[in-house]
Amino acid sequence: MRSDPVVQVRALVKRYGAKTAVDGLDLVARPGVTAVLGPNGAGKTTTVETCEGYRRPDSGTVRVLGLDPVREGAALRPRIGVMLQSGGVYSGARAEEMLRHVAKLHAHPLDVDALIERLGLGTCGRTSYRRLSGGQQQRLALAMAVVGRPELVFLDEPTAGLDPQARRATWDLVRDLRADGVSVILTTHHMDEAEQLSDDVAIVDGGRVVAQGSPEQLCRGGAENTLRFTGRPGLDVGSLLKALPADCSAAELTPGSYRVAGKIDPQLLATVTSWCAQAGVMPDRISVERHTLEDVFLELTGKELRS
Amino acid sequence: MTTGTGTYAPKPGAAPLPRMIGAQAVLETKMLLRNGEQLLLTAVIPTLLLVLFASVDIVDTGAGKAVDFLAPGILALAVMSTAFTGQAIATGFERRYGVLKRLAASPLPRWALMTAKTLSVLVTEALQVALLTAIAFALGWSPHGDPGVVLLLLVLGTAAFSGLGLLMAGTLKAEATLAAANLVFLLLLVGGGVIVPLDRFPGAVQDVLALLPISALSDGLRDVLRDGAGMPWGDLGILAGWAVVGLAAAGRFFRWE
Numbered sequence: 001m002r003s004d005p006v007v008q009v010r011a012l013v014k015r016y017g018a019k020t021a022v023d024g025l026d027l028v029a030r031p032g033v034t035a036v037l038g039p040n041g042a043g044k045t046t047t048v049e050t051c052e053g054y055r056r057p058d059s060g061t062v063r064v065l066g067l068d069p070v071r072e073g074a075a076l077r078p079r080i081g082v083m084l085q086s087g088g089v090y091s092g093a094r095a096e097e098m099l100r101h102v103a104k105l106h107a108h109p110l111d112v113d114a115l116i117e118r119l120g121l122g123t124c125g126r127t128s129y130r131r132l133s134g135g136q137q138q139r140l141a142l143a144m145a146v147v148g149r150p151e152l153v154f155l156d157e158p159t160a161g162l163d164p165q166a167r168r169a170t171w172d173l174v175r176d177l178r179a180d181g182v183s184v185i186l187t188t189h190h191m192d193e194a195e196q197l198s199d200d201v202a203i204v205d206g207g208r209v210v211a212q213g214s215p216e217q218l219c220r221g222g223a224e225n226t227l228r229f230t231g232r233p234g235l236d237v238g239s240l241l242k243a244l245p246a247d248c249s250a251a252e253l254t255p256g257s258y259r260v261a262g263k264i265d266p267q268l269l270a271t272v273t274s275w276c277a278q279a280g281v282m283p284d285r286i287s288v289e290r291h292t293l294e295d296v297f298l299e300l301t302g303k304e305l306r307s
Numbered sequence: 308m309t310t311g312t313g314t315y316a317p318k319p320g321a322a323p324l325p326r327m328i329g330a331q332a333v334l335e336t337k338m339l340l341r342n343g344e345q346l347l348l349t350a351v352i353p354t355l356l357l358v359l360f361a362s363v364d365i366v367d368t369g370a371g372k373a374v375d376f377l378a379p380g381i382l383a384l385a386v387m388s389t390a391f392t393g394q395a396i397a398t399g400f401e402r403r404y405g406v407l408k409r410l411a412a413s414p415l416p417r418w419a420l421m422t423a424k425t426l427s428v429l430v431t432e433a434l435q436v437a438l439l440t441a442i443a444f445a446l447g448w449s450p451h452g453d454p455g456v457v458l459l460l461l462v463l464g465t466a467a468f469s470g471l472g473l474l475m476a477g478t479l480k481a482e483a484t485l486a487a488a489n490l491v492f493l494l495l496l497v498g499g500g501v502i503v504p505l506d507r508f509p510g511a512v513q514d515v516l517a518l519l520p521i522s523a524l525s526d527g528l529r530d531v532l533r534d535g536a537g538m539p540w541g542d543l544g545i546l547a548g549w550a551v552v553g554l555a556a557a558g559r560f561f562r563w564e
Contacts, residue, residue, distance in 0.1 A: 052412055054564075074416065078321040082412040087405030090338050097334070104330040105413050107320030114314075144409070151317040179311030 004066070005030055006152050006183045007051055012060035014046050021046040023207030024060070033174060033184045035194035037293070038204035039301075044187040045085060047204070048154050051185070052082050065152060078106065081150035083141045085157050095124035095132065095140045099147060106148035119143050119169065135166045142170060146177065153177060155186040159193060171197060191293045201293065205301040219291045226291075227260040227272060229283035236279070243275050244268065264288050321414030331415060331423035336430050339393060348388045348492070349435055354442060357381045360502050361446045369504055371533070378443040378450070379528035380501040385435040386461055387499075387521055390428050390468035392492045398424070398476035399484035407563050417563075428465060436461075452531035456538060460531070463546040464524040470553020471520070477561030495521040500529075520549040 007029035014022040022043040027036075036044050049055050050062050053069035053076065062069055067076045089098050096116060103109035116122050119139045124132055132140070138161065145153050155174070159167045174184055174197050188194055194201045195215045202212040211218060233255035240250045240260075248262030260272060269288065276283045321327070339345050360366060361374040368376035401407050410420055440448075475484050497503060499521030505513050516522050527542030 054408070054411070077412060078414040079317075079319040080412070082409065084405055084409055088409030089404070090334070090406055091400065091404055092338050092341050093334070097337075101330055101334050102413065105322050105327050105415050107322050108318040110315070146315065148414070149315065149318040151319055176311060177315050180313055180315040180317075181311070182315050182317055 003030060005063075006065060007034070007185060008061075008063040009047065009051070010061045012047065012050060012062060013058045014043075014050060014055060015058050020207055022050070025204070025208050027202050027209050027212070029183070029185055029202075030200065031181075031183045032199035033178050033186065033197050034200045034202065035198035036185065036187045036202050036204055037189065037191070037194045037297070038187075039189060042204045043207040044204055045156055048156055048185065048187055052080065052154055053077070078148065079151050081145035081148055081153040083145035083153070083155045083158060085160070086137075086141075088141055088144070089129040089137070091130040092128050094126055094128060095121050095136065098129065099140065099143050102144045103147045108149055110147050110149055112147065115143050115147060118173070120166075134161045135163060138162055139166065139170070142173065146173070146182075150182065152183045152185070155184060157187055157189075159188070159190065191297070195293055203293075203297055203300060210300045211296070215293060218293060218296050225261070225264040226289040227264050227269065227287070228258065228289065229272070229276075229286040230257050231276065231281040231283055232256065235281060239279075240272070240275050243271055324416075324419060327415050328419050328423050328426070331420060332426040332430070335397075335424055335427035339397065339427065339431055342397070345393050345397070348392055349385065349431060350438060353381050353385050353388065353435065353439055356384070356496075356502060357439060357442055358446070361443075366503055366507075368502075372447060372449075374443055374446045374448045375450075375533045376504070376529065377502060378439070378448045379532045380525040381439055381443070382436060382461070383464065383499070383521055383525035383528055384496060384501045385439055386432060386464045386524060387468050387495060388492065389431045389435065390465045391472040392488045393431075393472075394424065394428055394469060395472035395476045395488040396485050398473060399479065399481040399488075402476060402563065403481035405564075411563055425465075425469065428469065432461065432465065450532040451535035453537070456531050457528065460524060460527045460539070460543065460546070463543060463550060464520065467520040467524075467546045467549035467553055470550055470555075470557050473557040473561060474553055477557060477563075495519060498522075500525040518545060520546055523549075 005028045007027065009025055009027040012022050012025040013020070025043065025047055027047065036047065038044050046055065050057055051064050051069055053073040056070055064076055065079055069076055096112070099116065099121070100112050103112050119142065121136065121139055121143060124136055129137065129140070138158070142155065142158055145155065159170050162170065171193070174186070177184055186197070199214060200212065201215055201218055202209045203218070204210070233252070235252065235258065237250050237252055237258070241248070244250060244260065245262065245268065248260060248268070250258065250260045253259050262268065273283065357377055361377050364373070411417065472488070475488060479487065495501070498508070498516050499519050500516070501521065505516055505522060508516060517526070523542040523545035527539040527546070530536035530539045530542070
């Protein structure tokens with residue numbers, strides 16, 4: 001697999017009238033799956049649509065597969081697959097008809113029948129696009145993005161509004177694409193999606209990338225983890241604190257419910273349990289909570305992600 | 308990393324241009340023929356008008372058989388219904404539903420998409436002309452003139468109406484395009500010399516109406532097909548003028564999203 005970046009965005013600025021949608025965004029996506037994660041209005045779609053050649057940057061540079069998406073769009077378009085957030089299909093067209101059409105625009109398309117089977121589009125039959133369910137419309141758009149056997153696929157909120165089963169089918173396809181060497185850039189505001197699918201996550205807020213790294217790196221760095229247990233109320237938290245490393249904190253949140261925050265490693269866990277043994281306390285419901293992307297996001301942006 | 312099966316292994320490439328344009332033209336034509344409202348505009352209304360006005364004496368169409376006056380006008384109406392009204396409405400909704408946007412990210416170049424649209428319009432018009440000509444013959448039509456000149460008029464008319472239709476579709480909201488395109492169709496049907504001779508209107512109004520593309524097309528077709536005239540230069544000039552202005556404005560102001 002090549003390790004050249006598939007997408008390179010440098011100091012991208014894009015304004016719509018007085019509103020700045022993207023404000024000096026830097027993003028490097030390597031081969032694999034990159035999730036662009038952020039709340040609505042963070043600039044995700046604008047960034048992706050600039051990479052797809054739909055928007056001209058007000059300033060900054062964008063390179064996709066080494067090409068300028070606006071000036072070299074004709075060379076780039078056959079090599080990428082695009083799934084828009086919604087629409088993109090003639091309202092009177094049938095799912096299979098539209099997919100076959102997009103396949104005909106490519107030199108070496110996938111087997112359309114197999115793709116229809118894979119994404120469960122066979123049940124759409126002769127129903128026109130406007131009468132398909134939201135989930136069927138989404139899956140058709142996904143199929144249209146991959147049917148041309150692209151090197152790089154852009155998926156803008158690919159699972160928005162899907163039921164859990166269809167969502168898993170989409171995730172499975174993204175995994176298969178990755179395994180076959182197709183790079184994927186997907187936008188999402190679902191933490192679990194970013195966590196499950198991506199090699200790399202770029203957290204976007206206010207038109208900038210505020211953090212980027214693998215899900216593990218993002219969760220490890222910065223945010224502290226938490227250990228909780230319950231026991232007898234009124235334990236001497238002071239003596240626990242003394243036993244812990246200096247950068248940890250410990251508190252009784254509600255009577256009998258204790259929390260230790262800091263870098264939770266096996267050594268620290270052993271310290272806490274031996275302190276409990278000395279105090280003659282059985283630490284019930286002891287749990288270590290790894291920080292999720294959600295916590296990282298909250299810390300970085302002060303905002304809750306909502307779907 | 309897991310190893311894939313190779314099913315999705317990248318193998319990108321654009322299809323050859325003729326195949327892309329052909330596929331696009333076929334799809335566009337299918338969409339048009341499948342759409343009930345479009346068929347009403349392009350086939351049902353012209354047919355009904357032709358049959359009704361040729362067999363019932365509603366409007367005084369002057370000397371000679373009514374069908375000899377009506378058939379050229381109805382052919383002009385057919386061109387307008389497809390190149391202007393139908394194309395404006397369809398393209399307006401394609402823009403609204405992101406079809407144009409999605410195709411813009413495909414290997415199909417924009418000019419190729421417009422070429423395919425034009426081919427689709429021409430195919431539809433050929434079907435319309437075949438249908439309406441057959442009906443007109445059944446009603447006793449006896450056309451004259453040079454078929455080459457008729458073809459030239461139809462092509463220039465198509466260019467003029469396409470430019471105006473695309474201008475409307477590319478600048479107005481889809482709903483506004485739907486309303487305006489139907490209204491214009493109705494107004495030009497009445498005031499464009501299609502079924503009502505222009506000389507029924509007051510002189511000053513007549514002079515203005517004669518400059519409309521629909522009047523130029525129906526008048527030009529009538530000069531040739533009914534009166535056996537040679538080149539109707541005036542009408543061709545008016546159509547060429549509309550075509551240049553309309554297509555240039557559409558090229559300049561068309562917004563794809």
